[in-house]
Amino acid sequence: MKLNGAQIVCESLLQEGVNVIFGFPGGKVIGLYDTIAKYPALQFVLVRHEQGAAHAADGYARATDKVGVCMATSGPGATNLVTGIANAYMDSVPMVAFTGQVPRADIGKDAFQEIDITGITLPITKHNYLVREASSLAETIKEAFYIAKTGRPGPVLIDIPQDVFVEQTEFHYPARVNLPGYKPTTEGHPSQIKKAAKLISEAERPVVVAGRGIHIAKAHEELKNLAEAAQLPVVTTLLGVSAFPQSHVLSYGMGGMHGMGYANKAVDAADLVIAIGMRFDDRFTGKVSSFAPHAKVIHIDIDPAEIGKNIRVDVPIVGDVKKVLKALQKVLEPKQHVAWLNQLDEWRHTYPCEVRECASVLPQYVMCELCNVTKGDALIVTGVGQHQMWAAQHYIYNKADTFISSGGLGTMGFGLPAAMGVKVGRPDETVWCIDGDGSFQMTLHELATIVQEKLNLKIAIMNNGYLGMVRQWQDLFFGKRYVATPLTGPDFVKIAEAYGMNGIRVTRPEDVRPAIERAMAHDGPFLVDFIVEPEENVYPMVPPGASIAEFLVAPKKEALTWSRRSTP
Amino acid sequence: MVATQHTLVALVQDKPGVLNRVASIFRRRGFNIDSIAVGHSELPNISRMTIVVNGTSTMVEQARKQLAKAINVVKVVDITEENITARELALVKVKATSDTRSDILEIADIFRANIVDVSMESLTIETTGDEDKVESMIKLLQGFGVMEIARAGKIAMVRGPLGPMPVAKARNEFRKKAD
Numbered sequence A: 001m002k003l004n005g006a007q008i009v010c011e012s013l014l015q016e017g018v019n020v021i022f023g024f025p026g027g028k029v030i031g032l033y034d035t036i037a038k039y040p041a042l043q044f045v046l047v048r049h050e051q052g053a054a055h056a057a058d059g060y061a062r063a064t065d066k067v068g069v070c071m072a073t074s075g076p077g078a079t080n081l082v083t084g085i086a087n088a089y090m091d092s093v094p095m096v097a098f099t100g101q102v103p104r105a106d107i108g109k110d111a112f113q114e115i116d117i118t119g120i121t122l123p124i125t126k127h128n129y130l131v132r133e134a135s136s137l138a139e140t141i142k143e144a145f146y147i148a149k150t151g152r153p154g155p156v157l158i159d160i161p162q163d164v165f166v167e168q169t170e171f172h173y174p175a176r177v178n179l180p181g182y183k184p185t186t187e188g189h190p191s192q193i194k195k196a197a198k199l200i201s202e203a204e205r206p207v208v209v210a211g212r213g214i215h216i217a218k219a220h221e222e223l224k225n226l227a228e229a230a231q232l233p234v235v236t237t238l239l240g241v242s243a244f245p246q247s248h249v250l251s252y253g254m255g256g257m258h259g260m261g262y263a264n265k266a267v268d269a270a271d272l273v274i275a276i277g278m279r280f281d282d283r284f285t286g287k288v289s290s291f292a293p294h295a296k297v298i299h300i301d302i303d304p305a306e307i308g309k310n311i312r313v314d315v316p317i318v319g320d321v322k323k324v325l326k327a328l329q330k331v332l333e334p335k336q337h338v339a340w341l342n343q344l345d346e347w348r349h350t351y352p353c354e355v356r357e358c359a360s361v362l363p364q365y366v367m368c369e370l371c372n373v374t375k376g377d378a379l380i381v382t383g384v385g386q387h388q389m390w391a392a393q394h395y396i397y398n399k400a401d402t403f404i405s406s407g408g409l410g411t412m413g414f415g416l417p418a419a420m421g422v423k424v425g426r427p428d429e430t431v432w433c434i435d436g437d438g439s440f441q442m443t444l445h446e447l448a449t450i451v452q453e454k455l456n457l458k459i460a461i462m463n464n465g466y467l468g469m470v471r472q473w474q475d476l477f478f479g480k481r482y483v484a485t486p487l488t489g490p491d492f493v494k495i496a497e498a499y500g501m502n503g504i505r506v507t508r509p510e511d512v513r514p515a516i517e518r519a520m521a522h523d524g525p526f527l528v529d530f531i532v533e534p535e536e537n538v539y540p541m542v543p544p545g546a547s548i549a550e551f552l553v554a555p556k557k558e559a560l561t562w563s564r565r566s567t568p
Numbered sequence B: 001m002v003a004t005q006h007t008l009v010a011l012v013q014d015k016p017g018v019l020n021r022v023a024s025i026f027r028r029r030g031f032n033i034d035s036i037a038v039g040h041s042e043l044p045n046i047s048r049m050t051i052v053v054n055g056t057s058t059m060v061e062q063a064r065k066q067l068a069k070a071i072n073v074v075k076v077v078d079i080t081e082e083n084i085t086a087r088e089l090a091l092v093k094v095k096a097t098s099d100t101r102s103d104i105l106e107i108a109d110i111f112r113a114n115i116v117d118v119s120m121e122s123l124t125i126e127t128t129g130d131e132d133k134v135e136s137m138i139k140l141l142q143g144f145g146v147m148e149i150a151r152a153g154k155i156a157m158v159r160g161p162l163g164p165m166p167v168a169k170a171r172n173e174f175r176k177k178a179d
């Protein structure tokens, strides 16, 4: 069957089970979009800025088992994707990005809207392609999807010259890929697994550190079984939040820079760290030289390059986390760690995760109420900043893989478009975008997309009038000089209305819950602008350069009582 | 830990941009590549790169793992610790007068180098050998006035029939693909 390049793209996408494309048009892809319209099985979501397309594809991929797909035209369309691609790369999100390119004959001539996007994205993609003839399109797309979703997932970019879309060629979708340089190891080495089991059986103060790899491998059940079998306390990274049910007795919350005091104490005092699907990011380890000083380290990860990159490892196991945990479970001896767990519970008591009573709206309190109203069942998508940390700390995640956030790149503006992608992928679930007033303003134009697509998405803005996380650093480390951090935001409720959706403003604590309930009851997108305590800081905090055991705790303010946290 | 010189050998798919990909991995990690030599290997559509970099063993190992991850890189090995044959090629153009010509020829002779071009004012000498040999010859010629030096990067191979290269498995796969 002879097809043109554009048809081959569409047919190949169908072969890969794609049904949603997030994108934006332009000269080099008009022909492709014209063809997409003839494929009703391919839903096209028109974003308002290409960055939004990449973040939406990212959110979509994290929330489903699928590869996210985004599409942009050449030149500025392609460069606008860059932040979103980098974000997906840092957080190991499977994505295929398509960009149009100038016709082959014009490449290298600085033609109108020509940009070397494969060159630009070289260090932020798992792989990328410039397609040189229609006859290699099908094979390229097959490879791209395979690379994006296997091994350690990541974004792949395919740059297609305009004239390739109209070139006719025989279409045949390959059944398998031929990539001699790409063979991810999925089975953990049995002798390494035995060594790990031995270390676990010998350990007196073990702690599991679970990362996003648990979500990627869908290893939640295996993690729980392992933890229960050997009575292992579980701490997570930021992106590992919701890898382990937080109400579980063995859950000791998130560790790292804004992690729970008891989580960081646990890692610091451990004699064995069992790191699973995480990469010892500096935001988790704090000062590397004093990280877990008494511990041996077992590191389980699919990416061999992560082993020993930041932290010395005693037992590396390269493989798919789910498979490795299953195998490990089989050779593991049941164990108790009563004294150790008692110690951890004592720390839990000493450094509780609490919210104080306050006359104004505290963002932490909003998180608790969001958790209470949604029964801890919502998919939470965040921007980047203080609100992100509060969302990670104070919402109680008991359902697997329900916290979606930009970890590695820390991309302000991720929240709204990513939440949009999440909602497209999981239309039947409650999706809350928890955003900061700064982050929200970076991509708020996507409200138009949300309204156009009739996405029933809920948005909570923690409006503190500041680029709060930066202000917090200025407060603590720059003599309270608030340079370039105070924000005069627009009226977000009016913004919502201008875009054709509903919204309300909340200024008093007693209005928090009713507002959330109203948002939930509303059939359609809804925005709540929470005017929160402007100079609230996120605690605990491990100051930059300090060991994770040296975290700062919230200074207790006088005449304020502390209340318990949320209970889903 | 101290930085030392490492020699890496990589088999890479012969695809556009592959040299750029490899170089980019080193650039990103702050390595200065001392030399890189690329050419066809014994396998169809597979090029062989010899890369010489300076770095601590952990840094080089990290870069090697990142290289191994690149989709177009079929195999990459650090052969620094192996028993290897390593060769460099250099062309050296030296000022030569009737007074100095015979001295220069003598030096070339000692190093078993070839004279590849002669003019009234210059001699061009071609030499092959390990880095030390090339360096010492250049050093000796310096006194006569070196006008130009062109050096090809180091190429290297592990001695004996067995070694980390070539990759039997990759070879088979490529045979299959070529069929």
Ligand SMILES: Cc1ncc(C[n+]2csc(CCOP(=O)(O)OP(=O)(O)O)c2C)c(N)n1
Pocket (backbone or CB within 6 Å): A383, A384, A385, A386, A387, A388, A410, A411, A412, A413, A435, A436, A437, A438, A439, A440, A462, A464, A466, A467, A468, A469, A470
């Ligand atoms: C695109 C981008 N630019 C700058 C930063 C640096 N940065 C990190 S947090 C932050 C402030 C975020 O402000 P806001 O969204 O209002 O959240 P808040 O901290 O106030 O909750 C900034 C500027 C970033 N992470 N991303």
Ligand SMILES: [Mg+2]
Pocket (backbone or CB within 6 Å): A385, A436, A437, A438, A462, A463, A464, A465, A466, A467, A468
């Ligand atoms: Mg703010």
